[in-house]
Amino acid sequence: MARIVMKFGGTSVGDIARIRNVAAHVKREFDAGHDVAVVVSAMSGETNRLVGLTRDIARVHDAREYDVVVSAGEQVSVGLLAMALQDIGVAARSWLGWQIPVKTSDVHGAARISNIDASAITALFEEKRVAVIAGFQGVSSAGRLTTLGRGGSDTSAVAVAAAINADRCDIYTDVDGVYTTDPRLVPQAGKLERISYEEMLEMASLGAKVLQTRSVELAMTRHVRLQVRSSFDAPDAPEPQNGLAGTLICNEDEIMEQEIVSGIAYARSEAKITLLGVADQPGIAARIFGPLADASINVDMIVQNVAADGAKTDVTFTVSQDELERTMDVIAQIREDIDCADVNTAPDMAKISIVGVGMRSHAGVAQKMFTVLADKGINIHVISTSEIKISVLIDSDYAELAVRALHSAYGLDDETVDA
Amino acid sequence: MARIVMKFGGTSVGDIARIRNVAAHVKREFDAGHDVAVVVSAMSGETNRLVGLTRDIARVHDAREYDVVVSAGEQVSVGLLAMALQDIGVAARSWLGWQIPVKTSDVHGAARISNIDASAITALFEEKRVAVIAGFQGVSSAGRLTTLGRGGSDTSAVAVAAAINADRCDIYTDVDGVYTTDPRLVPQAGKLERISYEEMLEMASLGAKVLQTRSVELAMTRHVRLQVRSSFDAPDAPEPQNGLAGTLICNEDEIMEQEIVSGIAYARSEAKITLLGVADQPGIAARIFGPLADASINVDMIVQNVAADGAKTDVTFTVSQDELERTMDVIAQIREDIDCADVNTAPDMAKISIVGVGMRSHAGVAQKMFTVLADKGINIHVISTSEIKISVLIDSDYAELAVRALHSAYGLDDETVDA
Numbered sequence: 001m002a003r004i005v006m007k008f009g010g011t012s013v014g015d016i017a018r019i020r021n022v023a024a025h026v027k028r029e030f031d032a033g034h035d036v037a038v039v040v041s042a043m044s045g046e047t048n049r050l051v052g053l054t055r056d057i058a059r060v061h062d063a064r065e066y067d068v069v070v071s072a073g074e075q076v077s078v079g080l081l082a083m084a085l086q087d088i089g090v091a092a093r094s095w096l097g098w099q100i101p102v103k104t105s106d107v108h109g110a111a112r113i114s115n116i117d118a119s120a121i122t123a124l125f126e127e128k129r130v131a132v133i134a135g136f137q138g139v140s141s142a143g144r145l146t147t148l149g150r151g152g153s154d155t156s157a158v159a160v161a162a163a164i165n166a167d168r169c170d171i172y173t174d175v176d177g178v179y180t181t182d183p184r185l186v187p188q189a190g191k192l193e194r195i196s197y198e199e200m201l202e203m204a205s206l207g208a209k210v211l212q213t214r215s216v217e218l219a220m221t222r223h224v225r226l227q228v229r230s231s232f233d234a235p236d237a238p239e240p241q242n243g244l245a246g247t248l249i250c251n252e253d254e255i256m257e258q259e260i261v262s263g264i265a266y267a268r269s270e271a272k273i274t275l276l277g278v279a280d281q282p283g284i285a286a287r288i289f290g291p292l293a294d295a296s297i298n299v300d301m302i303v304q305n306v307a308a309d310g311a312k313t314d315v316t317f318t319v320s321q322d323e324l325e326r327t328m329d330v331i332a333q334i335r336e337d338i339d340c341a342d343v344n345t346a347p348d349m350a351k352i353s354i355v356g357v358g359m360r361s362h363a364g365v366a367q368k369m370f371t372v373l374a375d376k377g378i379n380i381h382v383i384s385t386s387e388i389k390i391s392v393l394i395d396s397d398y399a400e401l402a403v404r405a406l407h408s409a410y411g412l413d414d415e416t417v418d419a
Numbered sequence: 420m421a422r423i424v425m426k427f428g429g430t431s432v433g434d435i436a437r438i439r440n441v442a443a444h445v446k447r448e449f450d451a452g453h454d455v456a457v458v459v460s461a462m463s464g465e466t467n468r469l470v471g472l473t474r475d476i477a478r479v480h481d482a483r484e485y486d487v488v489v490s491a492g493e494q495v496s497v498g499l500l501a502m503a504l505q506d507i508g509v510a511a512r513s514w515l516g517w518q519i520p521v522k523t524s525d526v527h528g529a530a531r532i533s534n535i536d537a538s539a540i541t542a543l544f545e546e547k548r549v550a551v552i553a554g555f556q557g558v559s560s561a562g563r564l565t566t567l568g569r570g571g572s573d574t575s576a577v578a579v580a581a582a583i584n585a586d587r588c589d590i591y592t593d594v595d596g597v598y599t600t601d602p603r604l605v606p607q608a609g610k611l612e613r614i615s616y617e618e619m620l621e622m623a624s625l626g627a628k629v630l631q632t633r634s635v636e637l638a639m640t641r642h643v644r645l646q647v648r649s650s651f652d653a654p655d656a657p658e659p660q661n662g663l664a665g666t667l668i669c670n671e672d673e674i675m676e677q678e679i680v681s682g683i684a685y686a687r688s689e690a691k692i693t694l695l696g697v698a699d700q701p702g703i704a705a706r707i708f709g710p711l712a713d714a715s716i717n718v719d720m721i722v723q724n725v726a727a728d729g730a731k732t733d734v735t736f737t738v739s740q741d742e743l744e745r746t747m748d749v750i751a752q753i754r755e756d757i758d759c760a761d762v763n764t765a766p767d768m769a770k771i772s773i774v775g776v777g778m779r780s781h782a783g784v785a786q787k788m789f790t791v792l793a794d795k796g797i798n799i800h801v802i803s804t805s806e807i808k809i810s811v812l813i814d815s816d817y818a819e820l821a822v823r824a825l826h827s828a829y830g831l832d833d834e835t836v837d838a
Contacts, residue, residue: 016472016475016476019476020476050495053435053495053499054498054499054502056435057435057438057439057499057502057503057506058502058503058505058506059506060506061502062501062502062505064512065498065499065501065502065505065512065513066498066502067498068494068497068498068501068513068515069494069495069498069499069502071494072491072492072494072495073491075487075488075490075491075494076469076472076488076491078487079473079484079485079486079487079488079491080472080473080476080484080488082481082484082487083473083476083477083480083481083484083485083488084476084477086477086481086484087476087477087478087479093483093484094484094487096487096564098517099562099563143518144518145515
């Protein structure tokens, strides 16, 4: 017998039939004798509808009232799922954020969970009942409704799992796990059985949209074993031998045979900006990136090279293509201050990243990446590395070619799939 | 400066434009220096949509989960109205039932309010802010969401008014007041300036759908002065001289010149059943109406006459036409037990009632009613009276004729309206 949290997103509870399907998934785990807490999002489209109403009523929102309106969505889905469970003979009751309570900060619209009282949920387990918990919402110390921001239900689920000391937190979604790379791009991409928190964090922040970065961070800090699996699987399908229908995100030491590279991530729509001949003096970076941060522009890769004469330097960085225009406006304002001789921009770039905890203990991983790309005639504009990740910026046109070549070179191709 | 509660129903907050209109009504009262609490229903159609979802998910509901789902409707409208008020410069905040709290019994789906803590609302008044309160909902002693049953927002408004000692509770609706009779039937029907609680109760239970009977009862018990007025009036229209834009429902002693008859109510779709030659013995009524009550059949008028031979009696009663078939099923089961010789039914009847506290002190009011109907050749099947009401059952075909003749005979015709 285990204690598990099951989380279902908006698509999984999008209509009555899908809610019944979720109930069947829950019944399977409940019938297996597990303690089960279910965290659900609003029915798909509902949060957008409610957000739309708040936008229509007033241009400027009171974030506290915004939270009152949008948290109504999860309230509907928990009530309906509790009913659907009871209807198939599973004792269940719904819990709203304020009822548990899920205590949060008072940053309305983007609150952070500070504490979850587990006693009500575990008391329900004693009665052999399923707890159906509204994701995305909580209550501030002032007793007002709060929401965690878009995608916050993943974070709710992990926080509940930590609070009740769950053996596992299963995130049901519209894909059946985490892949070595995007299967739409590389048909030979394989589903990973396990991946470490650190790798998943890099994958998530690099554009693999399976999980919210924030929920992975929380799972890592609170030692919650996360599984990503599909809510489209038949609820009565036999569980696989290893007990994992999806991909388990866990501590490194739970992964027996660690690949050197676990996955390849990519992000298109990057833009590169190079400031040429900037005065090379202390504080210059702050004078460039301070104003960009003030304008809420998200800067990704940053590279600085000493220029030939030693008194000048070139600074290169990347931003999202959408923000290139605003970035150039900011640069125009500070250009004189930083004594910049010239500015180059390249708007159509892609970032390709290889991720793997194994590369810590293996030399030559980066060298192999550069060789593979060179062999394909692909020019590298910028390189950026972390302990478990190497990212390169290349022309966007070569993104697919690069991902496929690297996927094959690092031995990730699934041999059972025809290319 | 006064302290007032304003209540707006679903139609009044049916879309963004209508919510803005409500905000303008509230601003008028707020700008006049009043303490204002606003009670709102769900946007029209929303409660039906949510109820539909609960029906679709499971044939048999858990009433506690039903309340979780349907109370989401008011949550959305209070948040939106608070935003709309802030948008036009009126400081406001929303309150959900559990936040105030509005404590209720645990009869989910039809809970009764046991207590409202007024301190949070009056504290808001001190800060010169408007309280926007979700109607229809409360919280049980177990901390679960409850709802008051259909139309419960009127009751919420009256209960809030009682709790905060309001000078008046204005119910904004789609009519501009209470009329002497249905204006669709009698064009000369006039709007009443004032009507007593007792009269309003009779009118409401007799089919005038302006207010929920329950809210009028509560207003009477707790001495809350209720005003029915139209939410379709222009928010910036000048208030009339007497300060009453609609009809005030109040204590008798607030009504200076009491008419003998204040209004004429009617209900179609009544069915009459007569049990002939029933054994006239103690407990016979219980043996007839007990089984009908057990079958949840609502019996209205009851008349019993001693039969000619003294050992037998005839019992006549009315039910709604919709329930005639079920009623006859019950009668068939008990017929032998009550030793009933024969059963007559008349399915197309109408009940016409005259209502007025003045009839207590005036003789001949009933006689006049019977004479007027006789002059028109209308046959009276059943008569039923209370202290301030006389109801007669007639053939449905004569309903309009009877209402018009009585309206005129009791001097209620508005002379300024062309017939």
